[in-house]
Amino acid sequence: MTVPGRSTGRIILFPLPLQGHVSPMLQLAQLLRSRGFAVTVVHSTFNPPNPSNYPDLEFHSIPCGFHDSEIASADLILRMNLLITRCEGPFTTFLEESLRNGPLTCLVTDSWYIFAQEVANKLGVTRLVLRTGSATSLSLFADFPLLFEKGYYPIQGSRLEEEIIEFPPLKVKDLPAIGSQGLDEIPVMVGGMVSNSRNSSGVIINTFDDIESESLSKLREQLRIPVFPIGPFHKCFPASSSSLLTADGGCISWLDGKPPQSVIYISFGSIAAVTDEQIQEIALGLASSNCFFLWVIREGGSGWLDQLPAEFLPVLEQRGKIVNWAPQQEVLVHPAVGAFWTHNGWNSTLESLCEGVPMICMPFFTDQTVNARYVTNVWKVGVHLENKIERGNIEMAIKQLFKDHEGKQMRDRVTELKEKAASCLQQGGSSHESLNELVDYFSSLNHSTFSES
Structure with a gap:
């Protein structure tokens, strides 16, 4: 329900069109709508959500310059690169047009859209990122340079069982990898994601304090920007209708x-x-x-x-x-x-x-x-x-x-x-209070409008 006395505004959300990224973004959209914000979800023509499942949200589709068969057949690293690079132009055009149509409170994008911060800066838009993974994994990504310096990367078969003393209880074999794919691309992608997250105005994470308190504390030290753990998102609504695949009921x-x-x-x-x-x-x-x-x-x-x-x-x-x-x-x-x-x-x-x-x-x-x-x-x-x-x-x-x-x-x-x-979402719980802080933060922002440079 909308909190009385709190100002509202317009927020644009931009999910990465993969199942594990679309679902939490749509759940976040519902959370923000329940607090009185007008929400627009902009999405690619690849793996589009079903707008009829969300009558209170506005949806806008952008073409991203590839065929479904092209991206569906690609390996994960290539697929991510295609989704990221080819969406930049169409999304920038959409955002410019959207600003012409009225003021914007904030932009929230998936953390992997590494071009989005530059676009937001150019257009004078406040941007936050949604991290769809855990706080622990984002903290680990933020320390990639240290992991390379210590020799944990590139991962060597002889060290798989070695414990990573900087990240207990992880072992070398637990470090994020995609087999032998993308050995050169992964550090570049991760570095871009972390850098653009750090340069944003805040990070929203689908987690809660009771399971990741230490990682959240470390992450705040690493990023030096507001971090809002407001999960678990899915517990705020009935069973998800955000699946991109047809479920067998x-x-x-x-x-x-x-x-x-x-x-x-x-x-x-x-x-x-x-x-x-x-x-x-x-x-x-x-x-x-x-x-x-x-x-x-x-x-x-x-x-x-x-x-x-x-x-x-x-x-x-x-x-x-x-x-x-x-x-x-x-x-x-x-x-x-x-x-x-x-x-x-x-x-x-x-x-x-x-x-x-x-x-x-x-x-x-x-x-x-x-x-x-x-x-x-x-x-x-x-x-x-x-x-x-x-x-x-x-x-x-x-x-x-x-x-x-x-x-x-x-x-x-x-x-x-x-x-x-369950208790963290109740009034006075950690996620409930963090959501209040996020709403207050949005409400304090100056609305962005388009101006010709």
């Missing part, structure tokens, strides 16, 4: 027929690629676990049947369900779900913590490895599949969560975090 009725905390939910996000060999091992590990399972296999269609061992199909019929995509927030809140096997993207990790669901961690790239280490070694609410993805290790991990005493302790700890996540 039938899995909820399937869960309705299962006992409490008896199902393991498996999803590795919208980008990570699972090999055929891994799918085979996952299937056989699930078969041996004697556990109910809901498994997201994105390839969908009829092809996924060909990837599964023949002996697994009777198990699937008796104890499992496979879908192309699931309504994840609804799934995690369902009482039948007892564990989440995840890639540890920040949105998924945060959603699992907030619903009190312990995790099996199988990170793939970038900050997922950092999140997984925090799940297992800091919050101690999950099991890390650090070794080869093999059916025996999988069976042991599932049984550890569902049957062992250690699994019960993890469940107790994650239940405590669930309660803290």
